[in-house]
Amino acid sequence: MGRSPCCSKVGIHRGPWTSREDALLTSYIQNHGEGNWRSLPKLAGLLRCGKSCRLRWMNYLRPDIKRGNIGPEEEDLIIRLHRLLGNRWSLIAGRLPGRTDNEIKNYWNSHLSKKLKKQGLVIREATPRPKHSKSSSNNKKQGVHISNQTEMVRGNNENKIYAPKPTRLTARIHVMENSSEEEKGSSDEMELSANNYWSDGGEYDFLDTDQFNLDLGLDQVLPVQQDSVMLERLFDEYSQLLQSEVNDINLFSYDQSLMV
DNA sequence: AAACGTGGCAACCGCCCCCCG
DNA sequence: ACGGGGGGCGGTTGCCACGTT
Known part of the structure; x- marks a missing residue:
């Protein structure tokens, strides 16, 4: 009896994020803050795994991420x-x-x-x-x-x-x-x-x-x-x-x- | 111009730790 | 004290753009 997966794979959208999904996630986090990744997708209206949302935010959408080449x-x-x-x-x-x-x-x-x-x-x-x-x-x-x-x-x-x-x-x-x-x-x-x-x-x-x-x-x-x-x-x-x-x-x- | 190879990177996977009930 | 869930992490995958033949 293994541990339950972080989310149901059924009906979950995977692969590259669309600009609409990005906007939904960004908007939600700006209004409610980070955390509760498991429930976030549902609350934000996203068909994504919570982990996927966290990853997208941490690695790409966060406003303080520095863009450009590594010096x-x-x-x-x-x-x-x-x-x-x-x-x-x-x-x-x-x-x-x-x-x-x-x-x-x-x-x-x-x-x-x-x-x-x-x-x-x-x-x-x-x-x-x-x-x-x-x-x-x-x-x-x-x-x-x-x-x-x-x-x-x-x-x-x-x-x-x-x-x-x-x-x-x-x-x-x-x-x-x-x-x-x-x-x-x-x-x-x-x-x-x-x-x-x-x-x-x-x-x-x-x-x-x-x-x-x-x-x-x-x-x-x-x-x-x-x-x-x-x-x-x-x-x-x-x-x-x-x-x-x-x-x-x-x-x-x-x-x-x-x-x- | 098409086929193929390669590199870069976003995203996913699964393990593990920690917190909380 | 213990077990389960949430979240963090490193490793890996796969797609796409670009270069080469």
């Missing part, structure tokens, strides 16, 4: 973050304002992976993500734990390192405008383990990960503007995480750090 600085950041995070497209997208995980994934698969291979850079193939890789128990085994609130209280503040929160920045802007529940519910911890770093991440021979700045104080909501300084800071931020694995330092949610 060299963004490309550089994607490469660096992929080196650290592997195929964690949503995490990577969270650090690229206006870009979606799907867009970055596609860009990687169609451009960057080939480009890097062409340049003779070694890309270690991603291995299948271990089951329950997000579980904290696994992370603890690896000696790297990005804590929940309990851990934060018990932690050693001297060695505290803040984990960048895997937040989709553009979504946060939307959330703040609409003050929806996602804001308070977005306590997603960045759940990483040493195992994940090394088994999933690509590996390039030109990156310099020896530079770390432990005094970083990134703003939680990054400015929309992108410049090389910001990109460098982002990379440093993730480099801290990487380095922390070596030093066996407990990690803390950056969000929670603001509450200290």
Whole structure:
């Protein structure tokens, strides 16, 4: 007895979205906000699966999505973050304002992976993500734990390192405008383990990960503007995480750090 | 001009986690 | 404490545009 499908396939329209469907979805979300994806299609008058609606909105219709080519600085950041995070497209997208995980994934698969291979850079193939890789128990085994609130209280503040929160920045802007529940519910911890770093991440021979700045104080909501300084800071931020694995330092949610 | 090959990307699929009752 | 549902995520598919022969 498997779980029920997210929606009945009968009578559901699939394939490319029409402009009318886009208009219906956009109009509904502008009036009622995001969420309740399962019931949204019916309420919005769409013959679509809720998941399809969510995907269409997240990847295409959201007003804060940046259009146009990915610039060299963004490309550089994607490469660096992929080196650290592997195929964690949503995490990577969270650090690229206006870009979606799907867009970055596609860009990687169609451009960057080939480009890097062409340049003779070694890309270690991603291995299948271990089951329950997000579980904290696994992370603890690896000696790297990005804590929940309990851990934060018990932690050693001297060695505290803040984990960048895997937040989709553009979504946060939307959330703040609409003050929806996602804001308070977005306590997603960045759940990483040493195992994940090394088994999933690509590996390039030109990156310099020896530079770390432990005094970083990134703003939680990054400015929309992108410049090389910001990109460098982002990379440093993730480099801290990487380095922390070596030093066996407990990690803390950056969000929670603001509450200290 | 037609056939074929290739690349890019929107959309779908299915697994998994987390929240809530 | 537990189970089910909703939502998020990464992997994959398939269509279409464009280039090449």
